[in-house]
Amino acid sequence: MTPHLHGLLPEDLASFLRSHDVNVRDAEARRVLAHVFGGKEGFPTARPVPKAVEEAVAHLTQRTKLEIVERGTDPSDGFVKYLFRLPDGAFAEAVRIPLEKAGKFTVCLSSQAGCAMGCDFCATGRLGLARSLEAWEIVAQFLAVRDEAPGEVTGAVYQGQGEPLHNYANVLRAAAILAHPCGGRISAKAITISTVGLVPAIRRYASEGHPYRLIISMTSAIEERRKRLLPVASAWSARELADAVRTYQQSAGGRVTIAWVVMGGINTGEDEVAALRELFAGVPLRINLIDVNDARPDGYRRASDEELAAFRDALRVLEVPVVRRYSGGAAKHAACGMLAAEVTQSGPASSSPRPA
Numbered sequence: 001m002t003p004h005l006h007g008l009l010p011e012d013l014a015s016f017l018r019s020h021d022v023n024v025r026d027a028e029a030r031r032v033l034a035h036v037f038g039g040k041e042g043f044p045t046a047r048p049v050p051k052a053v054e055e056a057v058a059h060l061t062q063r064t065k066l067e068i069v070e071r072g073t074d075p076s077d078g079f080v081k082y083l084f085r086l087p088d089g090a091f092a093e094a095v096r097i098p099l100e101k102a103g104k105f106t107v108c109l110s111s112q113a114g115c116a117m118g119c120d121f122c123a124t125g126r127l128g129l130a131r132s133l134e135a136w137e138i139v140a141q142f143l144a145v146r147d148e149a150p151g152e153v154t155g156a157v158y159q160g161q162g163e164p165l166h167n168y169a170n171v172l173r174a175a176a177i178l179a180h181p182c183g184g185r186i187s188a189k190a191i192t193i194s195t196v197g198l199v200p201a202i203r204r205y206a207s208e209g210h211p212y213r214l215i216i217s218m219t220s221a222i223e224e225r226r227k228r229l230l231p232v233a234s235a236w237s238a239r240e241l242a243d244a245v246r247t248y249q250q251s252a253g254g255r256v257t258i259a260w261v262v263m264g265g266i267n268t269g270e271d272e273v274a275a276l277r278e279l280f281a282g283v284p285l286r287i288n289l290i291d292v293n294d295a296r297p298d299g300y301r302r303a304s305d306e307e308l309a310a311f312r313d314a315l316r317v318l319e320v321p322v323v324r325r326y327s328g329g330a331a332k333h334a335a336c337g338m339l340a341a342e343v344t345q346s347g348p349a350s351s352s353p354r355p356a
């Protein structure tokens with residue numbers, strides 16, 4: 001298979017070329033990738049590499065960009081949703097998110113086309129899984145969005161379509177490329193991986209000691225309710241998830257962010273707070289509250305201001321920071337839980353990130 005340059009670290013490129021009898025130095029492989037990731041078309045590189053290396057790279061590797069099928073801006077908040085067609089006809093979505101710091105952006109990336117997790121409140125989950133994305137297809141989303149951004153893109157968050165830890169190797173490889181000085185050149189600390197709670201993968205992640213931030217999408221701490229909302233909860237109990245989170249916190253340090261998709265009348269009661277308190281006793285947490293975005297007419301509804309205020313009040317007992325996260329782009333179906341809303345895996349009926 002012809003490797004794609006967006007899926008390679010310099011050491012990968014060097015060893016691939018050497019396996020084809022190309023005499024390349026490590027510094028030359030770095031230079032080639034820095035040139036490609038800098039958004040430059042074709043060769044030669046700004047600082048020359050031997051002609052034989054340039055020719056081998058041109059003949060033995062691919063560097064195609066993703067096809068942008070559609071892009072839409074939500075005028076109310078400046079979120080921009082991108083729909084990409086992948087080489088095999090599958091679709092991926094990414095969202096450019098303006099940060100509070102003026103002129104800076106982060107990119108919400110898809111790790112899969114569709115998702116196998118089937119969370120009841122999530123449009124992506126209703127699609128099912130078409131396939132996992134290759135590392136280069138994840139990195140290429142970032143580059144396409146970055147290259148059109150009117151300011152610096154300083155971060156990436158895996159909250160588009162898919163469960164990142166269900167595509168573990170490619171997600172971690174793409175993160176390493178995004179954080180590499182010859183790759184995406186963003187800080188590893190500005191890369192966030194969000195998971196709905198694949199317990200063995202969280203344990204593996206903790207044991208491997210990666211620098212990226214992990215967010216756990218909890219949404220309910222009550223066993224039966226979790227099973228209803230998040231089918232993955234049938235595989236691992238809330239207790240098993242909390243134990244894995246505890247292990248992760250001990251290896252990573254700092255606070256662990258728990259994402260909570262707030263659904264009016266469902267998961268805003270004192271029972272949830274009591275269960276959270278019991279499950280995570282002694283674990284330093286931060287809680288992100290995210291409004292549900294269910295496009296179905298009879299779907300989950302957002303909590304009223306009063307309900308949300310009462311839930312925040314109840315959460316005080318945990319003595320942890322509680323932040324309400326803005327989930328923008330709803331007008332363009334770019335908000336959390338809406339990605340992939342109207343994309344079919346055979347063609348774009350229309351399209352849309354999500355909460356986990």
Ligand code: SF4
Nearest residue numbers: 115117119122125356
């Ligand atoms: S919330 Fe995340 S893990 Fe759950 S179905 Fe949606 S994309 Fe998949």
